[in-house]
Amino acid sequence: MPKPSLKDAILDAGLKVMFRTGYHGTSVRDVTAAAGAPQGSFTNHFRSKEAFASEVLDRYFEITKGLVAEALEDGSLTPRARLKRYLDIITGRLEADGYGRGCLIGDLSLEAAGSSEMLRARLAEIFAEWRMPFAACIREAQESGEIDSEFAPEELADFLLASWQGAILRMKVDRTPQALERFKTIAFKTVFKEPT
Template sequence: MARPRRSESTREALIKAGISQLSIYGYHGTGIKQILDEVKVPKGSFYNFFASKEAFVAELIIYYSKDLLAQLNAYFQHQAKDLTPLEKLKAINDLSLVKFADSDFQASCLIATISADIDADNSLCRQALNQAVGDCLQLIAALFEQAQQGGEVRRDIAPEQLAQLYWSTWQGALLRTKVAKDTQETRQCMELLLSTLCSHN
């Protein structure tokens, strides 16, 4: 009875180590061996769980996005329950930048890091990225729709389009932050974006 639990524990450890390594080094900068060395399991154990590196990374992307959305939803329901939708959008930026800075600007958003160096023919990872981004965009669009209903944000642009603009700006700003090793430029960029979208009625 204990064996399945050990196997699941190993699988979970591989996933968490993979997210940690790939968030820093990207797809091409991360080898399976360095993940196995961190978890301290033999190479054969990896292929008991994942068919290939591509399948492994694709699963990491989905795991990461689901966990991220779960954390955000829990935050919105508890610590941020009294914030307006627009304030929640700003809080997403602030929380992410604090976490990024705490890692000495190494561990960025996994989705952004993988998107930056994934091969065009890696269909498994591209499909996972598209799914993850789509799920994130749904949450952001819902916040923009709520902000529109509350009169915080302009209503002449569909919330889905606002979410896409927000996401693309945010992902680009994260890459810039990694190079500059400073959050100020990104904070100013996102604040300008959101203030530009604010309703002036």
């Protein structure tokens, strides 16, 4: 009888460890110890640390896409309110972590994109996919007259995600929600304000 696969346990542990210690600070030993798995299990499932980090990133992005859908597919809200709702959902999750843990996509963009072409390329794909539902929601808001149409929805979606990542970075430094709340207030009184 074959032994059960430990891949999911290793990926789950890797997500927690990588959030705590970063890509470069995470060792195979740390991950397998957290998963309660022998080190050989890691090499049975992942050809390299980069390949492992890419799968951890994919797992994290699936969670993120679920949060995006929760907010942006809520038909009971206007498109502009859905955008705000997403930021509020993320703010709540960041608060639950004491404002000390941010977004793994942003963290790996800062830490690993310069040293791993594989991870840089995967992050670029993630950002391209991530912006699509935001662009669709922004387009809907523009068509309904909720948001000004001076900029293309894709450009506004990129702006929203990039600026939000910056606010999260600052939040981690300050360990307070001020950067997040400042971003939301300014963004929705300027770029995403209702046309007059």
